[in-house]
């Protein structure tokens with residue numbers, strides 16, 4: 001147990017341990033990097049180390065504090081319980097009055113974008129002002145252990161208009177508390193917030209390291225571990241949670257859709273396929289677009305060099321090569337530009353399927 005279990009980004013681990021060792025911990029840290037790269041895991045480990053009863057710049061994983069904080073490692077059921085306690089009929093006011101706070105040790109709070117869970121469709125999950133106000137009050141309490149740690153996962157979902165609550169905390173930094181903000185990229189947060197945090201950017205973990213990690217932690221066969229590591233784009237968390245069969249199915253159906261449109265198949269058939277994709281529930285639509293990008297990139301690579309390694313879709317080489325024969329460079333350029341436009345339209349909430357239909361029909365080579 002301890003920081004040695006953390007995979008990748010060792011420079012950040014050493015910096016955090018150095019702060020703990022010297023008792024010089026800033027009141028706000030910002031961890032940025034792709035989903036699954038380890039931001040939350042390292043934040044939780046830091047909270048354990050900051051309160052471990054035996055160690056100062058590491059954590060034993062066994063003392064009472066470590067045991068309690070360590071439960072945050074699997075937050076799904078804790079979040080479910082928190083939502084159940086608040087009740088399914090939570091309305092907007094209740095959501096602010098009873099902020100969703102995950103707490104397994106009195107000094108360590110985890111805040112996630114509140115999914116609200118009303119019976120009717122609601123806005124996207126976000127960090128609510130009620131959650132921020134609760135942090136604002138609690139940040140100045142004396143810790144029972146050594147340090148209060150507030151982990152704000154999805155800090156980028158905070159409304160910009162609520163950011164002043166947060167800024168107030170940072171303007172009068174609490175002595176024994178640290179806020180750790182997690183976000184995909186620095187520019188997803190207001191400059192005023194960003195500039196008050198000590199920033200750490202998490203780089204993708206090399207695929208070979210993820211592969212050996214999977215070998216030691218899971219019962220995946222070596223070839224499956226290698227594929228999962230390659231598909232994870234450097235995120236151990238993604239590699240761990242990847243459903244290889246589902247991933248292959250989804251990527252194959254996106255490639256099939258590209259192929260159908262290239263060969264100018266009937267729109268009726270194509271639209272039936274886009275309808276299937278647009279209502280994917282397991283995958284966010286953003287991920288589906290990511291699959292289009294990854295397949296287009298591999299098509300580009302294979303058209304430039306037949307020996308390209310296709311790191312994004314190594315298992316679909318034969319299928320990609322076959323589509324690659326039917327297209328040229330201009331088509332790829334047009335397809336990529338179209339995808340960029342679709343991506344930005346969807347960000348403005350234009351209907352998924354309409355956008356996808358228009359995009360796919362523009363890909364025909366005829």
Ligand SMILES: [Zn+2]
Nearest residue numbers: 052060063066
């Ligand atoms: Zn401990």
